[in-house]
Amino acid sequence: MICSAEDLLGWGDFPKGLRVLLLDEDTISAAEIKSKLEEMDYIVSAFCNENEALSAISNNPDSFHVAIVEVSSGNSNGDFRFLESARDLPTIMISSIHCLSTMMKCIALGAAEFLQKPLSEEKLRNIWQHVVHKISEFISSEQAFNAGGNALSKSLNPLKETVVSMLQLQLDSGETENCNLAEAENVQQAHEHDHEQSTVSDKFPAPSTPQLKQGGRLLDDGDCQDQTNCSLEKESGEQEGESKSVETTCNNLHVEVAVKVDPSERPEEAVIKEEDDSADGSKTGANISPHPQNEDGVQDFSVEAGHCNTASPPNLGGTRASRKKRKLDWSLELHKRFVQAVEQLGVHQAIPSRILELMKEEGLTRHNVASHLQKYRRHRRHILPKEDDQRWQHLRDPVQRGYPHIPVMAFPPYHSIHGLAIATSQNYPVWGHPRAHPSGIPMWGPPGYPAWQPQESWLWKTYPGMHADTWGCHVMPPPQGLCSNFPQVSNADTQIHVASCFYRPDAIEDCSHIPKSSINLHPAEEEIDKVMKEAISKPWLPMPLGLKPPSTESILSELPSQGISNIPSPINNHHHSRSC
DNA sequence: ACCCCAATAT
DNA sequence: TATATTGGGG
Numbered sequence: 001m002i003c004s005a006e007d008l009l010g011w012g013d014f015p016k017g018l019r020v021l022l023l024d025e026d027t028i029s030a031a032e033i034k035s036k037l038e039e040m041d042y043i044v045s046a047f048c049n050e051n052e053a054l055s056a057i058s059n060n061p062d063s064f065h066v067a068i069v070e071v072s073s074g075n076s077n078g079d080f081r082f083l084e085s086a087r088d089l090p091t092i093m094i095s096s097i098h099c100l101s102t103m104m105k106c107i108a109l110g111a112a113e114f115l116q117k118p119l120s121e122e123k124l125r126n127i128w129q130h131v132v133h134k135i136s137e138f139i140s141s142e143q144a145f146n147a148g149g150n151a152l153s154k155s156l157n158p159l160k161e162t163v164v165s166m167l168q169l170q171l172d173s174g175e176t177e178n179c180n181l182a183e184a185e186n187v188q189q190a191h192e193h194d195h196e197q198s199t200v201s202d203k204f205p206a207p208s209t210p211q212l213k214q215g216g217r218l219l220d221d222g223d224c225q226d227q228t229n230c231s232l233e234k235e236s237g238e239q240e241g242e243s244k245s246v247e248t249t250c251n252n253l254h255v256e257v258a259v260k261v262d263p264s265e266r267p268e269e270a271v272i273k274e275e276d277d278s279a280d281g282s283k284t285g286a287n288i289s290p291h292p293q294n295e296d297g298v299q300d301f302s303v304e305a306g307h308c309n310t311a312s313p314p315n316l317g318g319t320r321a322s323r324k325k326r327k328l329d330w331s332l333e334l335h336k337r338f339v340q341a342v343e344q345l346g347v348h349q350a351i352p353s354r355i356l357e358l359m360k361e362e363g364l365t366r367h368n369v370a371s372h373l374q375k376y377r378r379h380r381r382h383i384l385p386k387e388d389d390q391r392w393q394h395l396r397d398p399v400q401r402g403y404p405h406i407p408v409m410a411f412p413p414y415h416s417i418h419g420l421a422i423a424t425s426q427n428y429p430v431w432g433h434p435r436a437h438p439s440g441i442p443m444w445g446p447p448g449y450p451a452w453q454p455q456e457s458w459l460w461k462t463y464p465g466m467h468a469d470t471w472g473c474h475v476m477p478p479p480q481g482l483c484s485n486f487p488q489v490s491n492a493d494t495q496i497h498v499a500s501c502f503y504r505p506d507a508i509e510d511c512s513h514i515p516k517s518s519i520n521l522h523p524a525e526e527e528i529d530k531v532m533k534e535a536i537s538k539p540w541l542p543m544p545l546g547l548k549p550p551s552t553e554s555i556l557s558e559l560p561s562q563g564i565s566n567i568p569s570p571i572n573n574h575h576h577s578r579s580c
Numbered sequence: 581a582c583c584c585c586a587a588t589a590t
Numbered sequence: 591t592a593t594a595t596t597g598g599g600g
Contacts, residue, residue: 327590327593351583366582371594374585582600589595 015128016041019063021089023053023082024070033068033094033119040125050082057086064089065131066112071095071102078102083109090130094119328368334361338372 011017020042024030027048034044045064047053057064067089069082083091083106093106096117103114112130115123330338341358342350352370359369 330593353582367594370583375593377584584600585598587596587598590593 013041015131017043018065018128018131019043020045020127021053021056021064021067022046022069023050023067024048024094025050025072025074026070029070029117033124036119036121036124040121042127054082054085057089061088066127067091068127069093070117071097071106073097078105080106080109083111090134092127092130328364330372335372337361338369338376342373342376 020037022030022034022037022044024033024046025048030046030048034046037044045056047056053067053069067082067086069091071080071093072095083093087110090112091110093103093111093114094117095102095114098116106114112133328334337359338355341355344358345351345354350373352366352373355373356364356366356369
């Protein structure tokens with residue numbers, strides 16, 4: 001580690017003296033940033049050449065705490081050598097170009113943040129947070145290794161305090177940007193219930209840009225990978241079978257993971273606990289995301305990755321030789337994402353493997369999903385017919401076990417939790433089951449009934465009078481306190497606009513007229529092109545920008561105007577006749 | 581190999 | 591109670 005917790009503790013005037021590597025090929029820009037940083041008492045080494053920067057690191061890996069790297073337009077070949085090489089160094093990408101995929105790629109490659117130029121003083125000032133965050137991450141994993149890690153977490157408290165006060169100082173110095181407001185809340189919470197259970201990283205998420213948790217592996221199965229270097233392989237490890245070589249035993253670890261990957265995804269959280277005797281003690285409230293309001297895409301995570309006893313001292317009492325499968329807790333968040341995935345896929349494509357792929361939940365197995373899906377369907381089956389028979393009976397496809405066909409749609413993410421939304425638009429039932437989640441929030445409301453206003457009710461606002469069916473989209477207010485550069489979602493207008501491009505190639509230009517209000521990034525046409533290609537090649541994946549394909553109805557109704565009047569009748573096409 | 585479902589185990 | 595697992599069938 002470049003900088004340890006101890007270093008930080010003894011670092012009286014942190015973050016003064018933080019050593020920053022600056023890489024910007026534009027010498028003017030570099031000089032400018034450098035001088036700004038130096039005004040803040042950072043120690044800056046500026047490079048205008050990637051190779052030099054890299055060799056500076058390799059010569060002395062410990063010479064920098066954080067890196068700021070400019071992505072120039074010339075770099076659009078997608079080559080991020082620095083990012084890939086300097087994995088241990090929290091790296092902030094900066095750029096004056098607005099390119100979504102570049103941004104995503106950087107994040108995927110482990111960038112701590114992606115900032116748009118020009119860089120405000122405040123953004124620059126806050127770079128130290130990434131250092132803290134990195135350390136927190138490190139500590140978290142250390143704790144994991146310490147099975148229980150209570151002793152350790154105690155010793156962490158001073159650090160926590162230090163950081164909290166630092167955060168407050170930052171706030172006190174008069175920042176008003178809403179990201180800071182969000183952070184202020186975090187800090188307050190940190191102060192209010194300061195139970196030592198929580199790890200440091202709970203309280204101090206890195207700023208702004210959504211993060212891809214690197215290396216947070218939560219699946220047991222011999223997964224002792226280096227925490228810092230497995231970034232991109234998202235190959236949703238479905239290592240259900242016991243992994244071959246090393247018979248691993250993961251010991252009573254409380255694994256709690258939330259991974260944030262992509263803008264269309266929501267923060268999620270899975271809690272997997274060993275289902276052993278001692279499990280109950282740590283249960284309370286653990287399943288609720290600590291920051292459901294964290295809509296800027298930054299997701300806290302505290303990963304206590306399972307570890308292998310082959311690598312760690314068996315200092316834990318009662319090593320359990322029988323490695324039973326940990327029980328997956330279908331937390332509300334997780335379930336929401338599950339439902340979202342199912343709905344994105346549509347009824348027909350919603351099969352375990354794809355759902356799994358869509359959910360991108362580390363540690364989740366196909367079995368988990370299948371099991372949950374099974375239950376989901378069963379619930380649906382029992383609840384749907386009532387309401388549906390009346391409406392759709394005459395159109396029902398006998399082959400389909402009684403489900404009306406629902407057009408594939410990319411959004412909304414959460415509406416299925418919202419009983420009202422379901423009842424009004426999709427005829428997807430709420431999975432009726434009056435059970436309350438440990439949080440006290442009923443996970444399944446009675447069918448078609450808005451059992452609860454979700455805590456995250458701001459996420460979805462559904463207007464009962466609105467018939468969103470056609471597009472399967474809902475009106476989504478812009479997330480509050482949005483401070484990342486990540487586009488979150490687009491509103492209905494945008495979706496329709498863009499979606500129309502999908503079936504009217506001649507209208508591509510229209511895509512540039514995306515309403516400004518909807519997203520703060522405006523992907524260039526090439527971007528859209530790329531996105532479309534991917535969308536086409538993998539139709540079951542969600543649209544990256546929250547776009548959605550046009551409904552079949554739209555296409556069918558559009559065909560005649562394209563000179564296609566004779567429409568062969570596809571297998572399920574009678575489903576669609578309903579609204580035309 | 582995957583999916584689905586029901587039954588059963590934990 | 592909820593989830594995992596198993597087993598039969600497609």
